[in-house]
Amino acid sequence: MTQGCTSTTEASAPLISVVAPCYNAEKYLEAALASIFAQDYPNFEVIIVDDGSSDRSVEMLRALQSTYDFTLLTQANQGVSGALNTGLQHARGVYVSTPDLDDIMLPNSLSVRAAYLDAHPKVGCVGALIVYMDTEGRDTKVQQRTEIKTFDFAEILRDAVVVGAPGSLYRMEAMRAADFYDPAIKVQDFQMTLRIAAQGYEIHELPVCVTRYRRHPNNLSRKFKVLLEADLKAIAPYQQYPGYARGRSVLLHKALKYAVVADKAYAWDLLRSIPLRHYNKTTLKRIKRLMFHR
Incomplete structure (x- = not known):
C-alpha cells in the first residue's frame, strides 16, 4: 500500500507524497496518522516534518513509527512553509498532499483527487471541500456544492481565491515550477494557489468533501x-x-x-x-x- 510495498495496482498508480508539517500537535497525532494510513489509494509515501515542537510530538511520532511506515524529519522552528520545503526535498511523488496533523483525512481523500489530476494534465492543483469539526472532533459544518469550480491566475489574484491545503492535491511539477514555498510567508495555502496559477496551470475545486478540518484557538x-x-x-x-x-x-x-x-x-x-x-x-x-x- 505504501512505502516498501508493490502490487500491479500500485505500479500503475502515480506515487503521492503526503508531506505533513507538525508543530505541537501531540493531542491529535494518532488520529491524524490513522486517517492518513487508512487511505484507499494504493501508492503513497508519508513524510512528517516536525518544526521545532516543544510538546511531546517528536517522542510520540518516533513511537508511532513502530506502527506506521513514515519518514520523520526534525528541524528548528521555521514556520509551516519552511517545514514543507524541507519535506519536499525528500519527496518522490508525482502528486503532493500537505495535510495538517490536527485534521482527519477521509478514506477516499487521495484517490478522488489523484484520479482528477490523472484526467486533467493542465490542472496544477485540485482542491475539494471540507467538513468542519470542533476541538473534540464533533462535526459542526459541512461545505456543500454541486459543481466543479475552475480558476485561472487572473481570478485568483483579483478575488484572492484560496484553495485550502487541507483539501488540495498538488502536481509536483507545478510546485517545482512555482519554486515551492516562500519560507518568509507564514501561511502556505494562498501563496501556493497563487504561485502555481502564475505558472499557467489551472486550479480546480471538486464538490466533494475529503477532509475533516479541526477548528480550535490555535488555527492560524x-x-x-x-x-x-x-x-x-x-x-x-x-x-x-x-x-x-x-x-x-x-x-x-x-x-x-x-x-x-x-x-x-x-x-x-x-x-x-x-x-x-x-x-x-x-x-x-x-x-x-x-x-x-x-
Missing part, C-alpha cells in the same frame, strides 16, 4: 494580523497585474471581519487603506459592526 486562520501580513506578501510580486488592487482590498475586507471585534483601532486603519472605489456591501457590513459592536 484565527490570527488575522499574521494571516493578512502573509497574504499581502503573497500578492506583492504581482503588483503590476490589473487584479492586484482589487485582490488587496479583498484581503483587507477579510481581515476586517475579525478586526472589527478584536482590535477596533486596527480596523479603522484597515478601512482607511481600502480605496473608496472598492467599498461594497461587505465594507458597509464591517463598518456597522465596527461602530455598534461592544
Whole structure:
C-alpha cells in the first residue's frame, strides 16, 4: 500500500507524497496518522516534518513509527512553509498532499483527487471541500456544492481565491515550477494557489468533501494580523497585474471581519487603506459592526 510495498495496482498508480508539517500537535497525532494510513489509494509515501515542537510530538511520532511506515524529519522552528520545503526535498511523488496533523483525512481523500489530476494534465492543483469539526472532533459544518469550480491566475489574484491545503492535491511539477514555498510567508495555502496559477496551470475545486478540518484557538486562520501580513506578501510580486488592487482590498475586507471585534483601532486603519472605489456591501457590513459592536 505504501512505502516498501508493490502490487500491479500500485505500479500503475502515480506515487503521492503526503508531506505533513507538525508543530505541537501531540493531542491529535494518532488520529491524524490513522486517517492518513487508512487511505484507499494504493501508492503513497508519508513524510512528517516536525518544526521545532516543544510538546511531546517528536517522542510520540518516533513511537508511532513502530506502527506506521513514515519518514520523520526534525528541524528548528521555521514556520509551516519552511517545514514543507524541507519535506519536499525528500519527496518522490508525482502528486503532493500537505495535510495538517490536527485534521482527519477521509478514506477516499487521495484517490478522488489523484484520479482528477490523472484526467486533467493542465490542472496544477485540485482542491475539494471540507467538513468542519470542533476541538473534540464533533462535526459542526459541512461545505456543500454541486459543481466543479475552475480558476485561472487572473481570478485568483483579483478575488484572492484560496484553495485550502487541507483539501488540495498538488502536481509536483507545478510546485517545482512555482519554486515551492516562500519560507518568509507564514501561511502556505494562498501563496501556493497563487504561485502555481502564475505558472499557467489551472486550479480546480471538486464538490466533494475529503477532509475533516479541526477548528480550535490555535488555527492560524484565527490570527488575522499574521494571516493578512502573509497574504499581502503573497500578492506583492504581482503588483503590476490589473487584479492586484482589487485582490488587496479583498484581503483587507477579510481581515476586517475579525478586526472589527478584536482590535477596533486596527480596523479603522484597515478601512482607511481600502480605496473608496472598492467599498461594497461587505465594507458597509464591517463598518456597522465596527461602530455598534461592544
